[in-house]
Amino acid sequence: xxSVLGRYRNLTILVGVLFLQVLGLAVQVKxxxxxxxxxxxxxxxxxxxxxxxxxxxxxxxxSGNLWHNxxxxxxxxxxxxxxxxxxxxxxxxxxRLSEDATQAHRLQSLxxxxxxxxxxxxxxxxxxxxxxxxxxxIYIDKGDNAGLKPDMAVITAGGIVGKVWIVYPSTSLVxxxxxxxxxxxxxxxxxxxxxxxxxTPDGELILDRVMSDETIAPGDPLLSSGGDRxxxxxxxxxxxxxVIPGREMFLSIRVKPAxxxxxxxxxxxxxxxxxxxxxxxxxxxxxxxxILAQRLPSVPDNPPAVTGTAAAVSSGVPVPxxxxxxxxxxxxxxxxxxxxxxxxxxxxxxxxxxASPAGSKVAGPGGANGISIVEQPAxxxxxLKTVVQRTPSADPASNSGSGSTAGSNSASSATxxxxxxxxxxAAKPATAQPKPTSPPVNPHPAATEDNPH
Amino acid sequence: xxxTYTSGEQIEVYRFSIPVTVGVPLLAxxxxxxxxxxxxxxxxxxxxxxVTIFFAMARRNPISGLFTGAAIGLMQDMLxxxxxxxxxxxxxxxxxxxxxxGAKLDVExxxxxLLVTLGFYLVHAAVxxxxxxxxxxxxxxxxxxxxxLAGLANALVGxxxxxxxxxxxxxx
Numbered sequence: 075x076x077s078v079l080g081r082y083r084n085l086t087i088l089v090g091v092l093f094l095q096v097l098g099l100a101v102q103v104k105x106x107x108x109x110x111x112x113x114x115x116x117x118x119x120x121x122x123x124x125x126x127x128x129x130x131x132x133x134x135x136x137s138g139n140l141w142h143n144x145x146x147x148x149x150x151x152x153x154x155x156x157x158x159x160x161x162x163x164x165x166x167x168x169x170r171l172s173e174d175a176t177q178a179h180r181l182q183s184l185x186x187x188x189x190x191x192x193x194x195x196x197x198x199x200x201x202x203x204x205x206x207x208x209x210x211x212i213y214i215d216k217g218d219n220a221g222l223k224p225d226m227a228v229i230t231a232g233g234i235v236g237k238v239w240i241v242y243p244s245t246s247l248v249x250x251x252x253x254x255x256x257x258x259x260x261x262x263x264x265x266x267x268x269x270x271x272x273x274t275p276d277g278e279l280i281l282d283r284v285m286s287d288e289t290i291a292p293g294d295p296l297l298s299s300g301g302d303r304x305x306x307x308x309x310x311x312x313x314x315x316x317v318i319p320g321r322e323m324f325l326s327i328r329v330k331p332a333x334x335x336x337x338x339x340x341x342x343x344x345x346x347x348x349x350x351x352x353x354x355x356x357x358x359x360x361x362x363x364x365i366l367a368q369r370l371p372s373v374p375d376n377p378p379a380v381t382g383t384a385a386a387v388s389s390g391v392p393v394p395x396x397x398x399x400x401x402x403x404x405x406x407x408x409x410x411x412x413x414x415x416x417x418x419x420x421x422x423x424x425x426x427x428x429a430s431p432a433g434s435k436v437a438g439p440g441g442a443n444g445i446s447i448v449e450q451p452a453x454x455x456x457x458l459k460t461v462v463q464r465t466p467s468a469d470p471a472s473n474s475g476s477g478s479t480a481g482s483n484s485a486s487s488a489t490x491x492x493x494x495x496x497x498x499x500a501a502k503p504a505t506a507q508p509k510p511t512s513p514p515v516n517p518h519p520a521a522t523e524d525n526p527h
Numbered sequence: 528x529x530x531t532y533t534s535g536e537q538i539e540v541y542r543f544s545i546p547v548t549v550g551v552p553l554l555a556x557x558x559x560x561x562x563x564x565x566x567x568x569x570x571x572x573x574x575x576x577x578v579t580i581f582f583a584m585a586r587r588n589p590i591s592g593l594f595t596g597a598a599i600g601l602m603q604d605m606l607x608x609x610x611x612x613x614x615x616x617x618x619x620x621x622x623x624x625x626x627x628x629g630a631k632l633d634v635e636x637x638x639x640x641l642l643v644t645l646g647f648y649l650v651h652a653a654v655x656x657x658x659x660x661x662x663x664x665x666x667x668x669x670x671x672x673x674x675x676l677a678g679l680a681n682a683l684v685g686x687x688x689x690x691x692x693x694x695x696x697x698x699x
């Protein structure tokens with residue numbers, strides 16, 4: 075026996091070494107995909123290799139910055155001009171989008187949708203890769219010391235990149251979405267069709283689990299669906315580039331990643347997400363039926379049963395749930411959805427022309443009732459200064475319930491020229507006003523972002 | 528360019544200083560991790576494999592070769608996201624095979640090195656795929672055209688690299 079072992083010593087050692095490695099591999103596979111139990115061993119290798127990578131990246135960036143920031147400034151002036159023009163265009167776009175966003179927010183709050191917000195991100199730089207063309211993973215220069223944890227989303231401005239896989243003290247291994255063991259919950263932007271985006275062994279992306287009877291076309295953008303609990307909903311994932319019938323009943327859909335995964339250099343790690351129900355601005359709970367009723371043209375205007383609240387607004391006394399800058403939803407009888415009290419710049423246009431976004435200096439020519447409202451943004455102590463001016467043609471009888479001038483019914487008709495200073499509880503109305511018939515108004519406005527007191 | 532069979536007396540066994548023994552594999556691992564992010568086409572190269580083959584052939588000692596391969600392979604595994612041991616097993620086999628071959632054949636000339644490197648690249652890929660699919664359940668697609676092209680690229684780079692590393696050889 076001894077002679078046999080001696081004769082085949084090399085082979086015996088080879089078999090022994092291979093056996094040990096196979097055994098170790100089997101243990102890891104049995105324990106699952108979690109790399110935590112091999113973390114200590116990996117730290118050694120990563121600790122040896124990554125400092126050199128960090129050093130080289132640092133030197134590369136330093137020399138690059140020196141060149142680009144101090145020497146190679148050709149065309150910067152023209153680029154600056156272009157960027158300024160772009161900013162102007164984007165500002166216009168932003169105004170339009172903010173209107174849409176506000177409306178979407180309001181509707182979501184009615185339906186008790188939960189939204190995910192990226193609350194905090196950590197920027198990181200890519201310093202290297204895993205060193206294998208069979209795995210798609212990269213190393214970034216932030217780790218446990220920067221608050222990173224496994225399964226955090228890694229994104230760029232272009233789209234999602236991957237997730238944090240293993241965290242070391244000062245570096246992290248990021249598994250990219252085109253790795254074959256990755257999976258991202260995704261949906262088609264237009265049709266909201268959901269599927270799973272997976273990596274292939276060749277490093278490509280496919281949209282999986284889409285039935286063959288679904289309609290999906292090349293060029294359709296894909297967004298993250300949020301279903302994987304890693305990537306927040308709505309981030310760009312990629313674009314469909316090819317759709318072919320696959321095996322069984324599913325389509326084979328190839329996807330081009332939104333982020334350039336092979337050239338990504340800087341990334342953001344989403345270290346904190348928040349999930350909350352969007353709060354309807356104004357804070358007041360409004361039934362969906364009320365909004366529908368207000369929007370339907372056949373429904374008559376609400377009777378002026380909210381005199382007290384309206385008077386409070388017109389007299390500058392803030393109403394609960396707002397800082398008094400805009401009409402309360404209940405007092406809004408001009409056929410528009412409830413709006414933000416205190417942040418009235420989001421008011422949509424009304425149908426009677428009597429109101430315009432509050433926060434602007436002049437709220438329109440008076441409209442049908444001949445009342446002009448001059449509103450100013452809330453300042454400390456004075457949540458609102460409202461100047462109600464009655465024009466000569468105004469008919470007091472026609473003032474009941476008209477848009478954001480809803481407060482201009484009894485109070486304004488009784489006092490044609492008032493300039494109340496209100497939100498300060500100590501301040502009394504500047505002029506004598508008839509007492510409202512509605513329940514007394516809380517002189518202390520609810521705290522808002524605009525008026526935290 | 529013939530691969531000549533040599534007698535035991537003709538075989539020269541080399542050794543390397545400790546800095547070279549440790550530094551060259553580490554440098555290969557570092558470059559393997561660093562360069563493909565900057566130059567994508569370099570991802571076809573497997574520098575740790577080339578270094579494994581070189582040391583194994585130069586030392587001509589199967590035990591030394593298999594341990595060199597195991598160490599480099601395991602280190603490469605540690606940098607990746609998959610379980611540790613896939614590259615380790617593949618490079619252990621290559622290290623053993625290359626050193627065994629180096630003990631019997633003259634692998635000092637460029638042609639022999641080219642063929643040997645191409646052959647061991649394919650062996651390495653075969654073992655890696657077998658282990659990855661059989662044990663770790665990874666889905667890997669084998670393409671002969673890609674495999675042979677990558678093997679040729681590695682062999683060409685390997686020949687140049689071996690001549691560079693020959694300068695660190697020390698006669699025993």
